[in-house]
Amino acid sequence: MKVRNAFVKGYGVAIPRYRIKDEAIAKNWGSSRGPIEEKAVAGLDEDSTTIAIEASRNALRRAGIDGEKIEVVFFGSESKVYAVKPTATIIAEAIGATPQVSAADFEFACKAGTEAMKCCTAYVSSELADYALAVGADTAQGRPGDELEYTAASGGAAYIFSREPENAIASVDEMYSFTTDTPDFWRRPEQKYPMHGFRFTGEPAYFKHVTMAAIEIMNSMGASPKDFNHVVFHQPNVKFPQNVAEDLGFTKEQIGYGLLSGRIGNTYSGATPVGLANILDHAKPGEKILAVSFGSGAGSDAIAFTVMDGVEKKRDLAPSVESYIARKVYIDYATYLRFRGKIDMGD
Amino acid sequence: MEISRNWRLRYQRYKLEGTKCMDCGNVSFPPRRVCPKCGSENYATKALMPTGEVYSYTLVTSPPEYFESQAPYPVAMVKLDDGPLVSTQLTDVNYDAIRIGMRVEMVTRKLRAYGKNGLIIYGYKFRPEEAKDGN
Structure with a gap:
């Protein structure tokens, strides 16, 4: 669907400083190496x-507005700290958006962040709010020794939308979602670690949904891969987004800035939004961006943007994705277990 | 679990909200209804600048209840750019790298959790001003 009068006014990321190399995880389980670097x-x-x-x-720094102007806070995550009690209220309070604010938490495995972005776009486009904040963030868990342990990572990104084209970073041009009931990955209540369908997470889940969302949004726009300068796909590893890009006809250059999973892992609800942020850190005004997320369960959100003049003076108002990636401290597997609460303290 | 006390402190913990004396201009943190400098009760609340420098610091190795899982951790007196001294944990820093005069910025972090069933308390900590220049 074509989007009218919705613009990205601000974006920001946060990536924790600690890194564990996949080889440090692999060594513990008798494997040679994992699917990503760290x-x-x-x-x-x-x-x-x-x-x-x-x-x-x-x-907010990039948007150049006070938190009290934010009228919507939607938070997407699959690692909420409370089963019942919204995180969105804590975010809203911390940025000074309370009390005149609509707030809720979204869950859709790895695509709750882009779903929040779509809903915020709808709020401002329909004039129900002037400024809306969407956040996707996770501290994803993988069962020790499971394939997911190599990639399940921590990080997130936030986007502020409004109807003002003045000093905007990008326009939101088109949105499309492709959703089915496909049980490739899940976590039951009170379970610490998720279950997944191993190879079933590939073709019928990730590849089908991402491919269909990308094709349908391009059909709707009358566009083809060559019409976009940059594309970011959900990135549970490095191989999946590379393969889906190649199948759809995107080049390595087009996915270059958006593909970060090799260096920070899969940040789940943060993955596509953080990749998009790195594109915005580098893109030039007028360039076209396609973002396609994937959430197990399963669905994909495709969102098309056009970069605007505001990007050049806004991007330096907050730390870049690369600066967050660069400030890293390596930890060993034992420290990783402690940080992620995987050591039984007997409490 | 002190729900109400933690709730009342949320503005100062999330936003470093202090008070500014409208008569003598003195800035207080935590917020004070009576200016400790001139005795005036004429004040305004003010979110303080989230930056400052380390005034003094130490390492906590024998932590109080609910902080056990974080020990050892550094705590510091931070001289805020708005004036007040605030006692705080330092985070995202190795103890050996802390120096008096080090520039720091506020971040909101998990202060403690009241067990597995209780509230999670968030509030200010300070870390080196490193993210801005990519160091």
């Missing part, structure tokens, strides 16, 4: 809430 790990005092707050403050 992943970002939340510290002892970090969780999806603190990452979301930091990303939101960075987005």
Whole structure:
């Protein structure tokens, strides 16, 4: 669907400083190497809430507005700190948006962040709000020894939308979602770690939904891959987005800035939004961007943007994605277990 | 679990909200209804600048209840750019790298959780001003 009068006014990310190399995980389980180089790990005092707050403050800096102007806060995550009690209220309070604010948490595995972005776009486009904040952040868990342990990472991004084209970073041009009931990955209540369908997470889940969302949004726009300068796909590893890009006809250059999973892992609800942020850190006004997320369960959101003049003076108002990736401290597997609460303390 | 006390403190913990004396201009943190400098009760609340420098610091190795899982952790007196001294944990920093005069910025982090069933308390900590320049 074509989007009218919705613009990205601010964006910001937060990525914890700790990294564990896949080889440090693999060594513990008798494997040679994992699917990525290294992943970002939340510290002892970090969780999806603190990452979301930091990303939101960075987005506000770029938007150049006070938090009290935010009228909508939607938070997408699958690692909420409470089963019942919204994180969105904590974010809203921390940025000063309370009490005149609509707030809720979204869950859709890895695509709750882009769903929040779509809903915020709808709020401002329909004139139900002037400024809306969408955040996708996770501190994803993988069962020790499971394939997911190599990639499940921590990080997030926040986006502020409005109807003002003045000083906007990008316009939101088109949105499309492709959703089915496909049980490729899930976590039951009170379970610490998710279950997944191994190879079933590939063809019928990730590839089908991402491919269909990308094809349908391009059909709707009358566009083809060559019409976009940059594209970001959900990135549970490095191989999946590379393969889907090649199948759809996108080049390595087009996916270059958006593909970060090799260096920070899969940040779940943060993955596509953080990749998009790195594109905005580098893109030139007038360039076209396609973002396609994927959430298990399953669905894909495709969103098309056009970069605007505001990007050049806004991007330096908050730390870049690369600066967050660069400030890294390596930890060993034992420290990783402690940070992620995987050691039984007997409490 | 002190729900109401933690709730009342949310503005100062999330936003470093202090008070500014409208008569003598003195800035207080935590917020004060009576200016400790001139005694005036004429004040305004003010979110303080989230930056400052380390005034003094130490390492906590014998933590109080609910902080056990974080120990050892550094705590500091931070001289805020708006004036007040605030006692705080330092985070995202190795203890050996802390220096008096080090520039720091506020972040909101998990202060503690009241067990597995209780509230999670968030508030300010300070970390080196490093993210801005990519160091």
